[in-house]
Amino acid sequence: MKSMKKVLFVLSVFCTVFLISAAAEIPVNAAELFDPVYYAAAYPDVAAAVGTDADALLNHYLLYGKNEGRLPNASAEPGAEIEVFNEENLNQTKGFEPVPMEKLANLSSLRKKATDGELAQAYNAALAVATPLAGLPREEQLIGIAKSLRAMVDSGMLYSMSSPHYNDPYGYFILHTASCAGCTRATGLCLNILGIPYEHVNENQYSHQWCRVNVNGTYWICDAYGLYCGPEPAPYTHPYLQ
Secondary structure, eight states, X not given: OXXXXXXXXXXXXXXXXXXXXXXXXXXXXXXXXXXXXXXXXXXXXXXXXXXXXXXXHHHHIIIIIHHHTOOSSXXXXXXXXXXXXXXXHHHHHTTOOOOOGGGOTTHHHHHTTOOHHHHHHHHHHHHHHHGGGTTSOHHHHHHHHHHHHHHHHHTTOEEOSXXXXXXXXXXXIIIOEEOHHHHHHHHHHHHHHTTOOOEEETTTSSSOOEEEEXXXXXXXXXXXXXXXXXXXXXXXXXXXXX
């Protein structure tokens, strides 16, 4: 963690990464309900934070704006729901049974100091990320998680190594303040909900942390904070931290 500020600055300026370059298109039915031009004009604070890209604005609404009572278009009710599933997503998620919170494989690690109620809030937020990815190939699931969690960073996540819950999913999903440890556990929560085992690299160490996942015999890094989601170049080696 001690070199992350420098690393993230370098990456954000110079790197075109699989995770960032694979931006998803807005589903047609969501685009019909969400007006990015209106949203940017009505909420200049949001536009100043995330820019005027339609995907970024929609991500902000889905992650934060809806709960804050913002309007997705000029004629909508505050906090209006926007369905972002297309027909293919619905077919893939039919029959999806998420792993219950009490049966998460990494429950002890994920909890840290969160209460049951706080962890339940984080679980519900992670469930919203994980559900549309059910039924996809493992690689696409990891990329989808990383993209969603990176969107939260780009929408105004605060970096901290001292704030309450900075290192757990509650801090990441609910308080929007976290370190790479919090990002790793938020990622791990999404993975566990999908039934995907992972290893928390450098857990509880003063060093950058990420999720290591076996994808059909090849180990992948899933690291939204570190701007990388893909195969590791060597065991336990992050391509941007060598």
